[in-house]
Amino acid sequence: MASCKQDQCVQSVGNQSHLSRLSSGLNQLRHQAAFCDVNIIVGDQRFPAHKAVLSCASDYFQGMFSSGFQESTMSEITVPGTEESFAQILDFAYTGYFNLSLRTVTGIFQMACYMVIPEAMDLCAEYLREVKDSFTIEDCYEIWSITSNHSSLADVAQLYRRYLVENFSKCVQSKVFLENSSASVMLDILSDEDIETDNTTEEQILRGTVTWLKYDWEQRKVHAVDLLKKIRLGLVPVDRLHKLLGDELLAIPECKDIVEEVVKLSVTMDTASPPLIKSHPELFATRNTITASLEEDYDDTSTAPVVLFKCKTETACYKMTKLADIPNRYPYSDEKVSAVGAFVSNENQLYAAIDVGYNGKDREDSRNHDKWLLANNFFQYMPETNEWILLPPIPVRILGYPKMFHIKEYIYMIGECEVSKECKDMIQRFHIHSKSWEILVDDLLFHTLYAILLTTGQILVTGRQERAGPNPDGSRYGGFCVPVVALYKPTTNELLHVHVDISVDITLHEDTFFMEHDNNYYLVTQGNHKEPDQVNRVICDFNSDRPTMVIGDVVEIKTVDTRRQFHQEFTFDKRKLGLVQVPCECESHVKKGEAKME
Structure with a gap:
């Protein structure tokens, strides 16, 4: 046998049964009141215990017994709570086990949080995650109140906050909620997009x-205006709006002004252009309506586009996860094909126009491909079945990325098309109900760079036109481009030339576009990673038969993401198209589940 020195060959050994016997022995001593040096009084009951065990199990007791407080020398200490809850917590301190049920978990959880016993808190939290749909509103509110003050329990707080939000109409029937919920809690709930469900309408939200x-009018009436601004009053029937609010709220001047504005707008609901859901989303758009822009992201196996949504204050970011692939692969070849050209929405439906490029070398395949594309270039998404259906094809094949707009019962398409091997920019439209196409303008006479749908229901088209002759610098190479702007009026099918007065230095290129913001117009020239975007104010007169536009000096708009404005956007109901909420790094978002209880 090899020999070793005394300070070598050291081996740590142990016995788990010894720890179990020690724990069991201490617990038995507690029940016998043997060697106990403190009595914990909860309600009408005394619980003998050992300070050493309590200090090891609970940060609350460790601080109490080791920091020179007077309790460290007292033989009896009173703590808040119920006898039943503390008995379970005391069992856990000695044995590591307790019994949880729907009836007892709330009290035990609150006691574990109060006494700062992390392991007990974790066990309660795990139980609460599994049974979150089994509690009353009162229990859910209490659990949220407890967990919202602990960052380590944020996921539990989020679960129960979500339940309260989705059951808001039940919350306001609960005396516990009405008595204890603060104005900040109400504002947080009313700001949530998910408060409106299939079972909770905006009228019920207003009533609640x-x-x-x-419930406490004298103390809470100062919050009436702020709360009212969080409600989509345009979705509440006008004939019931005044009755629901009552004389007390309407006696507040600002509340009365808000209601009068809603009533005035509601009168024009059916004739408004564009629809009020777009011009006044804070009043007329359901909470499930999301503003979105679509971008493509292809991997080796899928052609499904990724949907990126605008970040807005107090809303969440969402990503489409169930959208089926658009059937845009060339059927005669496994060749990787190009992207989807454009999207537009109508009544929670998506429409896609595609231009599938063919990268193969075979001429016959190329001809077959072109024939196939002429018959397979326009699709509609059906959310009920998660599939794309083929619609009547676009009459003239689009090239690249057209601009598409939904105006009433039509989808308008503006873009470059191929006509007899020549490229022309055209305006075509699709009738949603009859599912038929018509060509409106067969040649814009200029290359379309950008188009936007104005709040007036008209379409502003920006382009450039090449002219022969010398360039402004005197050279003759390639001719030169001049900016061209046109105004298209869908109601009369008119395309009016816009006279543009440019008094400043502007270079029109593919990243230059017009933008409408807060009823003002701007010209944006996108910079690169070294240069910022340049924004010029534009003064427009589009009401006459000879529309004009004056491009003025550079201005600064800090509140608008001009690059996002470049992408075409649409709105739809997030519940209809298979969305899930995803983490967002947008600092403007309210952090859900962290509202502190007052």
Whole structure:
């Protein structure tokens, strides 16, 4: 046998049964009140215990017994809570086990949080995650109140906050909620996009808000205006709006002004162009309506586009996860094909126009491909079945990325097309109900760079036109381009030339476009990673038969993401198209589940 020195060949050994016997022995001593040096009084009951065990299990007791407080020398200490909850916590301190049920978990969880016993908190949290749909509103509100103050329990807080949000109409029937919920909690809930469900309408949300206000009117009436601004009042029937609010709220001047504005707008609901859901989303768009822009992201196996959504204050970011692939692969070859050209929405439906490029070398395949494309270039997404259906094809094949707009019962398409081997920019439209196409303008006479749908229901088209002759610098190479702007009026099918007065230095190129913001117009010239975007104010007169536009000096718009404005956007109901919420790094978003209880 090899020999070794005394300070070598050291081996740590142990016995788990010894720890179990020690724990069991200490617990038995507690029940016998043997060697106990403190009595914990909860309600009408005394619980003998050992300070050493309590200090090891609980940060609360460790601080109490080791920091020179007077409790460290006392033989009896009173703590808040119920006898039943503390008995379970004491069992856990000695054995590591306790019994949880729907009836007892709330009290035990609250006691574990109060005494700072992380392991007990984790076990309660795990149980609460599994049974989150089994509690009353009162229990859910209490659990949210407890967990929202602990960052380590944020996911549990989010679960129960979500339940309260989705059951808001039940919350305002609960005395516990009405008595204890603060104005900040109400504002947080009313700001949530998910408060409106299939079972909770905006009218019920308004009724519940009024109920909360009137529960303690004298103290809460100062919050009436702020809360009212969070409600989509345009979705509440006008004939019931005044009755629901009542004389007390309408006596507040600002509340009355808000309601009068809603009533005035509602009168023009059917004739408004564009629809009020777009011009006044804070009043007329359902909370499930999301503004989105679509971008493509292809991997080796899928042609499904990725949907990127605008970040707005107090909304969440979403990503489409169930959208089926658009059937845009060339059927005669496995060749990788190009991207989807454009999207547009209507009544929670998506429409896609595609231009599938063929990269093969075989001429016959190329001809077959072109024939196939002429018959397979326009699709509609069906959310009920998660599939794309083929619609009547676009009459004239589009090239590249057209601009598509939904105006009433039509989808308008503006873009470059191929006509007898020549490229022309055209305006075509698709009738949604009859599912038929018509050509409106067969040649814009200039290369379209950008087009936007104005709040007036008209389309502003920006382009450039090449002219022969010398360039402004005197050279003759290639001719030169001049900016061209046109205004298209869908109601009369008119395309009017816009006279542009440019008094500043502007270079028109593919990343230059017009933008409408807060009823003002701007010209944006996108810079690169070294140079910022340049924004010029534009003064427009589009009401006459000879529309004009004056491009002025550079201005600064800090609140608008001009690069996002470049992408075409649309709105739809997020519940209809298979969305899931994804983490967002947007600093403007409210952090859900972290509202502190007052």
